[in-house]
Amino acid sequence: MIAICTAAWQYAILAIGVALLGVECFVWALCALVLWPLLPARTARRVGRLGAMWVFRIYLGAMEWLGAWRLDIRELDALKGAGPLIVAPNHPCLLDAVLVVSRLPNAVCVMKGALFNNFFLGPAARLARYVRNDSLLRLATRADDELRLGGQLLLFPEGTRTVGDPIGPFTDAVGALSRRSAVPVQTVIIEADSTFLGKGRSLVARPQLPLSYRVRLGRRFDPPTDVRAFTAELERYFARELAATSVAVADVPGVEDAPHLRG
Numbered sequence: 001m002i003a004i005c006t007a008a009w010q011y012a013i014l015a016i017g018v019a020l021l022g023v024e025c026f027v028w029a030l031c032a033l034v035l036w037p038l039l040p041a042r043t044a045r046r047v048g049r050l051g052a053m054w055v056f057r058i059y060l061g062a063m064e065w066l067g068a069w070r071l072d073i074r075e076l077d078a079l080k081g082a083g084p085l086i087v088a089p090n091h092p093c094l095l096d097a098v099l100v101v102s103r104l105p106n107a108v109c110v111m112k113g114a115l116f117n118n119f120f121l122g123p124a125a126r127l128a129r130y131v132r133n134d135s136l137l138r139l140a141t142r143a144d145d146e147l148r149l150g151g152q153l154l155l156f157p158e159g160t161r162t163v164g165d166p167i168g169p170f171t172d173a174v175g176a177l178s179r180r181s182a183v184p185v186q187t188v189i190i191e192a193d194s195t196f197l198g199k200g201r202s203l204v205a206r207p208q209l210p211l212s213y214r215v216r217l218g219r220r221f222d223p224p225t226d227v228r229a230f231t232a233e234l235e236r237y238f239a240r241e242l243a244a245t246s247v248a249v250a251d252v253p254g255v256e257d258a259p260h261l262r263g
Contacts, residue, residue, distance in 0.1 A: 010209045013068050020062060024055045025120040032123035041129070045149070048128030049106055055124075056102035069211040076103035076215055079186065084147045086181075088174050089188035089215075090167060090238055091156040093197035096190055099215055100154055108151040110139065139173075140180055147181045157234055161199035166242035170235040175227040185234070187218030189241050 028051055039047060064071055079085065080103075087107070089096055101107045109125070113134030116122045131142045131153070143153050155177065157170040178185050191214040196207035218241060224230030 007206065010206055013063075013066050013209060014206070016066065017059075017063050017068055021059050022120065024059055025124070028052075028055050029120055029123040032127040036123065036127055039127075044127050045129045045151075048124060048126075049108075052101055052109075052124060052128055053103070053105050053107070056098045060098065060102055064210075067210050069209070069213060071099070071213050071215075073099055073103055073213070073215040075217050076100060076188070078217060079104060079152065080106075082152070082186070084150055084181075084183045085152045085186045085220075086147070086174060086178050086183055087152050087154050087188055088157050088185050088234070089154075089190050090242065091158050091161045092190055092192045093161065093195070095197055095213070096156070096161075097154060099190065099213060100188065104152055104154075106150060106152050108143070108146045108153045110143065110153065110155050140177060143177050144181045147183050153177070153183075157231075157238070163199050167235065167238045170231050170238075172227050172231050174234065175224050175230040178221070178223045178230070179225065179227055182223050184223060185221040187221070187234070187237065187241075189216050189218045189238075189245070190214075191216070191242075191245050 031051070032048065035044065035047060060069075060071060063069060079087070087100060087104070089100060097109060101109065108128075109130045110133050111121070111125055111130050113132045116125055116132060129146060129151075131139060131146060133139050143155075147153055155174055157174045158168045159171045159173065160168070162168045174185055177183075193212040194207045196205075196211060219237060221230070221234065
């Protein structure tokens with residue numbers, strides 16, 4: 001009976017999480033629709049990115065309070081005043097962008113073009129001047145523009161969620177954009193104790209709660225001259241880092257610390 005009640009409560013927490021994120025995204029999308037024609041581009045960028053940060057920060061904090069997960073993501077705060085960067089994390093699950101954006105007030109997400117037509121995500125993405133990934137030329141041009149304006153471009157080197165162990169194959173996108181823009185690459189290591197929301201994992205499979213996520217800053221790479229060599233070096237670096245930290249994350253702050261709700 002206890003096991004059944006525990007399972008039911010954990011399913012309830014996950015359902016609450018889906019509903020909460022949906023409501024937050026819907027409300028912010030309505031706000032973005034109103035603000036889009038009213039704000040000049042520079043102000044819209046600032047408001048849109050801050051709005052996304054707080055939507056995700058409130059969501060993560062609420063779900064931690066409910067016992068869904070334990071997070072240690074405060075190292076990302078060191079990037080707030082670091083200027084233009086290409087922020088390059090590994091990509092174990094669907095929560096990765098949420099974790100990173102929740103701490104960076106000037107994050108620029110690279111998104112699939114189709115998502116800009118999604119009501120829950122599109123208006124907010126347009127307001128924040130996020131970058132479409134529907135063509136290489138558009139991606140390179142828009143990303144370069146946003147970096148020159150001081151943005152911090154969030155781009156996953158794997159291009160999709162991790163399919164290998166400990167890392168999937170990398171694309172040349174990070175290195176190519178870094179060389180084009182002359183902006184360094186800040187690696188970010190995301191450690192998770194579960195494959196929940198990972199590639200190939202059923203979205204209805206119940207994980208053991210609370211989940212644990214730790215995000216830490218890795219090495220910062222200078223812009224490359226040889227993109228292919230850079231990509232190979234970056235992939236080796238992530239493989240070493242993740243292999244060395246493959247033990248499940250356990251010693252992270254409890255909910256009473258509420259670190260993600262702080263400014």
